[in-house]
Amino acid sequence: MTCSKPGGTPCQGFVSAARQGRVRGGGDGGCMRNTAIAVSGLRKAFGDKIVLDGIDLDVHEGTVFSLLGPNGAGKTTTVNVLTTLMKADSGRARVAGHDVATHAKEVRAVIGVTGQFSAVDELLTGRENLQLMADLHHLRADEGKRVVTSLLERFDLAESAQKMAATYSGGTRRKLDLAMTLVTTPQIIFLDEPTTGLDPRSRRTMWNIIRELVSDGVTVFLTTQYLEEADQLADRIAVLDQGRLVAEGTPDELKRQVPGSHVRLRFTDAVALDAAARVLNGSTVDDASLTLQVPSDAGAKSLRALLDRLDEHSVDVEEFSVHTPDLDDVFLALTGHASTEAIAQ
Amino acid sequence: MSITSAALTDSRIMLRRNFKHILRNPFTIFNGALMPVVIMLMFVYVFGNAFNVGERYVEYATPGLILLAITYGLSATAVSVSSDMTKGIVNRFKVMNVSRGAVLTGHVVATMLSTSVAVAVIIGMAFALGFRSPATLLDWLGAIGIIVATAFAAAWLTVALGMAAKTPESAGLTVVPLILLPFVSSAIAPAAKMGQGVRQFAEYQPFTPIIESVRGLLAGTPSGGYAAAALAWCAGIAVVGYLWSRATFSKRA
Numbered sequence: 022m023t024c025s026k027p028g029g030t031p032c033q034g035f036v037s038a039a040r041q042g043r044v045r046g047g048g049d050g051g052c053m054r055n056t057a058i059a060v061s062g063l064r065k066a067f068g069d070k071i072v073l074d075g076i077d078l079d080v081h082e083g084t085v086f087s088l089l090g091p092n093g094a095g096k097t098t099t100v101n102v103l104t105t106l107m108k109a110d111s112g113r114a115r116v117a118g119h120d121v122a123t124h125a126k127e128v129r130a131v132i133g134v135t136g137q138f139s140a141v142d143e144l145l146t147g148r149e150n151l152q153l154m155a156d157l158h159h160l161r162a163d164e165g166k167r168v169v170t171s172l173l174e175r176f177d178l179a180e181s182a183q184k185m186a187a188t189y190s191g192g193t194r195r196k197l198d199l200a201m202t203l204v205t206t207p208q209i210i211f212l213d214e215p216t217t218g219l220d221p222r223s224r225r226t227m228w229n230i231i232r233e234l235v236s237d238g239v240t241v242f243l244t245t246q247y248l249e250e251a252d253q254l255a256d257r258i259a260v261l262d263q264g265r266l267v268a269e270g271t272p273d274e275l276k277r278q279v280p281g282s283h284v285r286l287r288f289t290d291a292v293a294l295d296a297a298a299r300v301l302n303g304s305t306v307d308d309a310s311l312t313l314q315v316p317s318d319a320g321a322k323s324l325r326a327l328l329d330r331l332d333e334h335s336v337d338v339e340e341f342s343v344h345t346p347d348l349d350d351v352f353l354a355l356t357g358h359a360s361t362e363a364i365a366q
Numbered sequence: 367m368s369i370t371s372a373a374l375t376d377s378r379i380m381l382r383r384n385f386k387h388i389l390r391n392p393f394t395i396f397n398g399a400l401m402p403v404v405i406m407l408m409f410v411y412v413f414g415n416a417f418n419v420g421e422r423y424v425e426y427a428t429p430g431l432i433l434l435a436i437t438y439g440l441s442a443t444a445v446s447v448s449s450d451m452t453k454g455i456v457n458r459f460k461v462m463n464v465s466r467g468a469v470l471t472g473h474v475v476a477t478m479l480s481t482s483v484a485v486a487v488i489i490g491m492a493f494a495l496g497f498r499s500p501a502t503l504l505d506w507l508g509a510i511g512i513i514v515a516t517a518f519a520a521a522w523l524t525v526a527l528g529m530a531a532k533t534p535e536s537a538g539l540t541v542v543p544l545i546l547l548p549f550v551s552s553a554i555a556p557a558a559k560m561g562q563g564v565r566q567f568a569e570y571q572p573f574t575p576i577i578e579s580v581r582g583l584l585a586g587t588p589s590g591g592y593a594a595a596a597l598a599w600c601a602g603i604a605v606v607g608y609l610w611s612r613a614t615f616s617k618r619a
Contacts, residue, residue, distance in 0.1 A: 104461050105460075105461060106457055106460055106461060126463055129461050129462060129463045130463060132461065134457070134458070134461045136454050136457055136458070137454075138453065138454035139454060140453070140454035140455045140457055140458035141455065142383065142455055143453070144386065144387045144390045144391065145383065145386060145387075149386070153379065153383060154462075156379045157376065157379055157459070157462055157464050158462070159372070159375065185390070201458070
């Protein structure tokens, strides 16, 4: 594996291999990019519960595509279909140019999958888990050993390499899980909620690892419940709601459809609240909770201006918080219902 | 690499993995070997003399206790198969073009290996408690053949039960009937002395011909009829277990 530092040269072997044999161009604003994943009219039902209700997707090579949605939206089912674990009821899905239904073997040869539930062998050590993958990929003994050692180093797992995976923390386990996926060099990597349940620090580590992968030229298909995560990592985001795509676009395009970030101010009494409401234009008053919601770009400059203005008019603020749009806001804006309702229905 | 040799390599890799599991969790093999030993000591020293079986009790009971040594280890297999299925690792194998049967074969062979340890312990114990056999080398080989066939059949059925179970906890319970079955056979006491109903069940259930054929071979009086019935049962159970596990394996994502 030719690992490269961020900003370094991507693995040459991969790029040339990926360019061969596929002619479908994405036509992405003049930048020639081939399609890594093409999905049309994908449907899947379990009994009478429709999980995927006609999904169309187009993911370009070398990009990060994020499927954003709450629990039960159909994210994992989509991943399962695209990774040959599950057959769709109808529709077509091609991964790296191969039909997932008829050419599962070819698809499996070029993909790597890190599922939502960590797929590590808990009774094996970190090193043994990686060695197992190297063996199952039928790598030569010396090559397998080399790959395992380099992955342990790259993922900062060398220290815990001799410990059983059962003793690993959630973050370490996810790292091992992803390292196992990278024993060979997959062209397309599926990450199903890779940071769900991780603490903020492990989440950052995982994001950095994903960014490194992309700089190596890998295509990443990522599902997540967090708008921030999709925003941080993805070139394109599709929002999935109850088996249907309700929006697709770049993070910026998507955020334009969502109410922007705002500042929330809480006051000790109604007098202060009214005073502040008079001073700050465009704000929304909530009498019951004594709060004021003020649209803001959440930048330091505008926040300082806002506080200065309150200071000028001697308005005392009890509590001050900045809110950036989250998945709930996206859902409310795009579907007219909150993401939690999607689960209940 | 050809498909067959890839399948063999994959099975060997899976076997090594399962074997490591057993070594990491020695309680499973301990459980498989210890319980039959405890039962052996109890029956030989506590209850055995109360049964009139027409020969020394340790000689009567050893074939049945060998069977118990096979069945007691099975719950560990069922739990381990179910853990594989429910903890996501199997999906990793599935998206990796690992030979389909390898995961299953690995479990079956690992089970048979740990079973052999338990059976060896029980046979050693029997000799220590005064078991003597007039059996020839050929008789012994025959007995071992039937024991191996039984372990093979039981392992496939257990893998299927583990596959079908919803959780590892319930998987451990699904094999309880298999563990209890030898008790309702001629393993511990002759079927002829059992009550109406139970007796008929004991006479026609698979463990009775298996035990009787091993008993005959170890006593130096082999019975072709029992041996044929035993092997037929083993073949049938193994085929059902194999087909059932294959079907469940490809169905469960």
